[in-house]
Amino acid sequence: MSLLTLKDVSVRFEPKGKPPVTALAEVSLTVPHDTFSVLVGPSGCGKSTLLRLVAGLEEPTSGSITLDGRPIEGPSRERGMVFQSYTLFPWLTVRENVMFGPKLKGLPKSECAAIADELIEAVHLKDFARSYPTELSGGMRQRVAIARALANDPRILLMDEPFGALDSQTRQVMQELLLEIWQSKRKTVLFITHDIDEAILLGDDIHVMTARPGRIKASIANTIARPRDIDTLISEEFMGYKRQILSLMHNEALKAAM
Numbered sequence: 001m002s003l004l005t006l007k008d009v010s011v012r013f014e015p016k017g018k019p020p021v022t023a024l025a026e027v028s029l030t031v032p033h034d035t036f037s038v039l040v041g042p043s044g045c046g047k048s049t050l051l052r053l054v055a056g057l058e059e060p061t062s063g064s065i066t067l068d069g070r071p072i073e074g075p076s077r078e079r080g081m082v083f084q085s086y087t088l089f090p091w092l093t094v095r096e097n098v099m100f101g102p103k104l105k106g107l108p109k110s111e112c113a114a115i116a117d118e119l120i121e122a123v124h125l126k127d128f129a130r131s132y133p134t135e136l137s138g139g140m141r142q143r144v145a146i147a148r149a150l151a152n153d154p155r156i157l158l159m160d161e162p163f164g165a166l167d168s169q170t171r172q173v174m175q176e177l178l179l180e181i182w183q184s185k186r187k188t189v190l191f192i193t194h195d196i197d198e199a200i201l202l203g204d205d206i207h208v209m210t211a212r213p214g215r216i217k218a219s220i221a222n223t224i225a226r227p228r229d230i231d232t233l234i235s236e237e238f239m240g241y242k243r244q245i246l247s248l249m250h251n252e253a254l255k256a257a258m
């Protein structure tokens with residue numbers, strides 16, 4: 001059974017004094033337990049809107065969204081979120097940022113510390129546990145954001161272009177790190193990106209969206225063996241998926257640009 005199910009989800013925004021916008025139209029998709037699902041689509045096709053719905057920050061105009069069969073009603077710690085922009089508490093150290101969620105849950109301090117230390121190690125930031133976010137690079141801050149989201153032990157991790165603001169080399173390092181963490185923790189992930197390489201490197205299921213209003217144009221099962229790494233990017237199999245997704249996305253990108 002799937003962990004997350006969206007059925008015929010549509011979203012129409014009606015901003016005051018402006019024309020209405022249909023951001024999503026009848027989107028249906030499922031995210032099975034312990035899998036890595038990626039949504040890829042052109043700019044403005046409603047990817048962030050879809051993720052915000054799952055996060056409980058937005059409500060659909062029609063359709064239903066359920067997690068383990070229960071409707072989503074508002075934000076919850078069972079759905080961890082990592083955004084493109086840095087969202088750490090600047091007045092807390094790395095360790096305090098990661099401990100924040102477990103502390104809020106009321107876990108004993110020693111347990112919060114143990115959770116934080118394990119995750120800080122997993123994102124390779126042991127030497128920076130006492131640093132403040134302003135003392136870190138963009139990639140390091142996103143590593144803390146991932147550790148902080150995982151510290152709540154969410155049922156699903158929602159990632160909205162988390163590496164979008166990073167330079168291409170740091171981005172690659174982050175992708176490899178995420179693969180490493182995912183391999184060991186096997187969290188259910190819903191990840192959005194407009195980067196096709198990133199989608200293929202990371203995803204088990206890749207959902208390609210149309211230009212606005214966003215619909216699911218195709219859902220592709222990516223069977224490239226794991227563990228994957230940077231060498232995966234130059235394999236024949238990878239190129240096959242890339243050709244398929246590029247051709248699916250080409251028209252949509254043109255439509256989005258008009």
Ligand SMILES: Nc1ncnc2c1ncn2[C@@H]1O[C@H](COP(=O)(O)OP(=O)(O)OP(=O)(O)O)[C@@H](O)[C@H]1O
Nearest residue numbers: 013015021023042043044045046047048049050194
């Ligand atoms: N609160 C809102 N009010 C009105 N329109 C909105 C609102 N939020 C999003 N939209 C519109 O809905 C459409 C989808 O936006 P969304 O941010 O979900 O797209 P996206 O695929 O994530 O784009 P990008 O890849 O460029 O970040 C856009 O046309 C956007 O202007």
